[in-house]
Amino acid sequence: MNPQTAADFIRSITDLKPQVAIILGSGLGGLADKIDSPVIIAFDRIPGFGTSTASGHRGQLVFGSIESVPVVAMAGRFHRYEGWSNDDVAFPVDVMNTVGASHLIVSNAAGGVSLKFRVGDIVVLQDHINFMSGVFASDQGAPEKFAAPGCFNRPAMTYDAAMSQAAFEAAIESGFDCYPGTYLATFGPTYETRAEYRMMRRIGADVVGMSTVPEVLAASRLGMRILGLSMVSNVANPDKAVKASHDEVLEAGRAAEVKMEAIVRKVLQQISSSPLQSPPV
Ligand SMILES: O=P(O)(O)O[C@@H]1C[C@H](O)[C@@H](CO)O1
Ligand code: HPA
Secondary structure, three states: OOHHHHHHHOOOOOOOOEEEEEEEOOOOOOHHOOEEEEEEEHHHOOOOOOOOOOOOOEEEEEEEEEOOOEEEEEOOOOOOHOOOOOHHHHHHHHHHHHOOEEEEEEEEEEOOOOOOOOOEEEEEEEEEOOOOOOOOEEOOOHHHHHHHOOOOOOOOOOEEEHHHHHHHHHHHHHHOEEEEEEEEEEEOOOOOOHHHHHHHHHHHOOEEEOOOOHHHHHHHOOOEEEEEEEEEEEEEEOOOOOOOOOOHHHHHHHHHHHHHHHHHHHHHHHHOOOOOOOEOO
């Protein structure tokens, strides 16, 4: 599916040109209710979009503004474990970029692998480890975009220093814990064994989740500036048998929404007052 077809459909409903795209992870969808003058489009109306089936994901694109910055938020996302291909998961990023977004704020709920994290902490992604199968290849073959010159290069990485800095400033101002970290993406949907958590900690992961990397790779390919945020929804403790559940993940997300909102507002204020200066790292 061509992103332009989806963009044309969206244009028939709203001519708002978003500067920033926001992907709201599990339990974090409430931020969509904070968007001024919202125009809501259900995913299943948009050509090429699937239907989000994971619980805690509403399945809507919400256009409007926050802090006077035009935004589009994805309330819900697609996951590989729901049966979508990498192209399906990344398609909305292409579409949001086609309708104008040059920046991406992508959030998720994730297990805290690093010993220092507590439930509700926010981790500002500096890098990722990709354990999802086949992320660089389409499940349907090799589409043109992946065969472009340079596609075998390391993705020009990726997470934006100035947007990260704004996130840390928001945490200091609002008085909550926020750390830099590396996200490890698994295919899911099972949570990890204790041995797997131990291995992830050893190889340098700070948080583990089941999303984000396909969207980040697409945004990186499109030259978007990217802020990645994980909300620690459960402590991935290799030393104690603790059961993780999706309900726990959703509940932690709702409790941490206020922190995500503080960060998003700060980043958007900085974008609107003086375009954030540093290039992507
Ligand atoms: O969409 P995100 O990454 O926030 O969803 C997390 C990861 C899994 O989909 C699920 C696990 O409970 O929540
Ligand atoms: O512990 C976890 N592991 C994988 N994905 C997750 N998403 C939330 N918590 C976790």
